[in-house]
Amino acid sequence: MTINLLNYDGKGLVDICTGIGEKPFRAKQLLRWIHQSGTADFAAMSDLAKSLREKLATMAVIELPQITYDSVAADGTRKWLLSVGSGNGIETVFIPEANRGTLCVSSQVGCALACAFCSTGRQGFNRNLTVAEIIGQLWIANKMVGLEVSDKVPQANRAVTNVVMMGMGEPLANFDNVVTALDIMLDDHAYGLSRRRVTVSTSGLVPAIDRLRERCPVALAISLHAPNDALRDRLVPINKKYPIKELLAACQRYLPSAPRDFITFEYVMLDGVNDSAAHARELIKLVQDVPCKFNLIPFNSFHDSGFKRSSAEAVRVFRDVLMQAGLVATVRKTRGDDIAAACGQLAGQVKDKTRRTAGLKIEAVQ
DSSP states (O other): OOEEGGGOOHHHHHHHHHHTTOOTTHHHHHHIIIIISOOOOGGGOTTSOHHHHHHHHHHEEOOOOEEEEEEEOTTSOEEEEEEOSTTOEEEEEEEEOSSOEEEEOOOEEEOSSOOTTOHHHHTOEEEEOOHHHHHHHHHHHHHHTTOOOOTTSOGGGSSOOEEEEOSSSOGGGGHHHHHHHHHHHHOTTTTOOOGGGEEEEESOOHHHHHHHHHHOOOEEEEEOOOSSHHHHHHHOGGGGTSOHHHHHHHHHHHGGGSSSSSEEEEEEEBTTTTOSHHHHHHHHHHTTTSOEEEEEEEOOOOTTOOOOBOOHHHHHHHHHHHHHTTOEEEEOOOOSGGGTOSTTOOOOBOOOSSOGGGTOOOOOOO
């Protein structure tokens, strides 16, 4: 059976190498060729013995998602639609800035959590992405932005300096594959990213937050979006299973292991729904025991969303109320909305197994 080497982290590649009679150090060489050099051709891996290259050619591949569409927004934000087979497609977004390049990575084909304001959630859910499909997004972004990297080029020269698991899907609902992909991102022989520069965003799967703390504690962002359970139940249905009190307790447990000394709370600003000064004051009381910062996100519209973006004045007042209480609050600059690449707009192509698009009720991921 042919195996895709993109599915394996360093430990997995060691097992493969030793299993075919090769020395363990060959795994590090493979990591550098595949991820640092962006090489998918075994014949080009010049410091591997010819016999090993021949073995690999008969038993393995380096197979990536296929680019279906590549679009660039007026502000330089770039979005790829990537085919992952069976008529399914995922979207990946690269956001260039003066001192960084941030890649927004998808973890599932669609999403089963059905957050009310999210275009991805409207598409329903098909399946989890494999490790190869997750890490392949980073491989493709580095390649397509035009900065091929060898082991002689400093890591800082990479196209992608930061990764946020904030694309299609709930990362912690695909825990094992996401964490293996994180291991590859953090490996000095692969992408060499620091834990501080890799962020996992979750809608609030409390047991998985605890697992992440133990297994691979990277920066953590929580999609909060409401200051009380009644409103959050409506906007983020998983809250019915893991209410805010349990979620905040998980955040407090996470902090001692986290690479940053705060949790980021993401808060989409919805006109007349969650954006009043009273909501802000309620948030202040809610998070008083959790070191945190708020990332306020102007709602990005999509067809039949049923919501409107809060006015600039409402966002300003909301932010100021938080800041006057001593909290750090920033307003996320909307990027790529002219190509539907902004937060909450990613839809991809989803062969919906949940039948949500047919109007049937589904349950949240357990």
